[in-house]
Amino acid sequence: MVSSPDAPDGGKKKSWFSRLKDGLSRSSSKLSEGITGIFTKRKLDDETLEELEDLLIGADLGPANAARMTAELSRTRFGKEVSPEEVREALAEQAAAILAKVAQPLRPEGGKPTVILMVGVNGTGKTTTIGKLAHLWRGQGLSVTMAAGDTFRAAAVDQLKIWGARTGSPVIARPIGADAAGLAFDAYESARKEGSDVLLVDTAGRLQNKKTLMEELTKVVRVLKKQDSSIPHHVVLVLDATTGQNAHAQVEAFQEAVNVTGLIVTKLDGTARGGVVVSLAETFGLPVHAVGVGETAEDLRDFEPRQFARSLMGLSDG
Ligand SMILES: Nc1nc2c(ncn2[C@@H]2O[C@H](COP(=O)(O)OP(=O)(O)OP(=O)(O)O)[C@@H](O)[C@H]2O)c(=O)[nH]1
Ligand SMILES: [Mg+2]
Structure with missing residues (x-):
């Protein structure tokens, strides 16, 4: 859905999101092309999970996250056919949960100055x-x-x-x-x-x-x-x-x-x-x-x- 430019601060938010998305395009194309390569017409099994874990490590998410994220995916979808889109959605949700714990805007508060x-x-x-x-x-x-x-x-x-x-x-x-x-x-x-x-x-x-x-x-x-x-x-x-x-x-x-x-x-x-x-x-x-x-x-x-x-x-x- 495209947010309306008239929506309360929708225009601004959209432009930052596209800036962020454009900025992250090299990272995201590496990840999404990798995921498409792994999960096109294949089941979520040990082999694909291992390939996914390697991909996540290669994309700098770190070994601990890579292991945890693939384990979570395996827990909910093992043996099933999954689409690349579904995998990306599931991984984004997990990454967002990890990041939510640390997201803290810098506020110019606490002293004068x-x-x-x-x-x-x-x-x-x-x-x-x-x-x-x-x-x-x-x-x-x-x-x-x-x-x-x-x-x-x-x-x-x-x-x-x-x-x-x-x-x-x-x-x-x-x-x-x-x-x-x-x-x-x-x-x-x-x-x-x-x-x-x-x-x-x-x-x-x-x-x-x-x-x-x-x-x-x-x-x-x-x-x-x-x-x-x-x-x-x-x-x-x-x-x-x-x-x-x-x-x-x-x-x-x-x-x-x-x-x-x-x-x-x-x-x-x-x-x-x-x-x-x-x-x-x-x-x-x-x-x-x-x-x-x-x-x-x-x-x-x-x-x-x-x-x-x-x-x-x-x-x-x-
Ligand atoms: N593409 C891109 N370039 C950036 C970003 N942030 C800074 N730069 C560029 O990186 C270069 C170094 O930035 P500076 O701000 O001078 O880095 P610095 O840490 O102060 O460098 P020193 O004082 O030499 O240690 C400059 O050419 C900036 O324009 C960014 O988010 N994206
Ligand atoms: Mg400097």
Whole structure:
């Protein structure tokens, strides 16, 4: 069924769903073509179940989920003829149930300002995600301050300033080479004085096995906590979906260095590995706040488990 553009917020919802679905098309075509290949004119038996389990693992849903999902399918439909469509529907339902436990939109609430620290390895989309969040919240009439905590690269500061200008958010920066923790401290003072609703703190990308860089991140949190033990209110780990299962190692390393409070998964539009969101949910149970499906300010939305699961399996919103 096509939702009417006149329906209360139907138009908007539909456009996000199609954006999400388009973004996940590489993942969903891998899954649906695989499922069609396995279940066309075949029964659900040990052989097809094993093939399905391999397909789910190959699509990054993780071994535990793959085993559980196929077992559940076997429990209800063993020995029966099933259509590929039926399998996709059943798997989408199961994936949605796993994801429902972790779906938790990032709300700019909890402090004045609400302090959100963005962390992650190089190039995952931290700075872009800050821009997208600022766009979203500025659109809701909130004031946003940004802190250019990536003090290593001039280009990083410039990139954040572009997002600041685009969204009408002041950017607190310091010369290259300055101490990131000191910068974060100053930015908090400034955001508080200005009465900002949200402070988004950018950080330099760091490989999870570079000890000194991870320690620097710990220091940023420690220095903020000295000012107010409740900040940062959120430590958001930004993960690039194209890295697939390596995302798991990143979660572990960052959790060890700082208290990661939630995840944002980006670049789902550039990969067939969208299933990694389901495996992260199962393994860590950390809140998933949002997903990124493109480079523009509009390409980030609150994480909605049912829509995500249906898009992943190439199904319509219905
Ligand atoms: N296709 C796509 N590209 C994205 C998405 N999010 C970010 N990008 C792109 O990924 C590249 C890296 O994004 P940045 O925001 O600079 O990443 P970063 O984590 O700040 O990088 P460092 O500061 O170098 O660690 C940019 O070209 C972004 O436009 C997304 O959801 N989809
Ligand atoms: Mg950056």
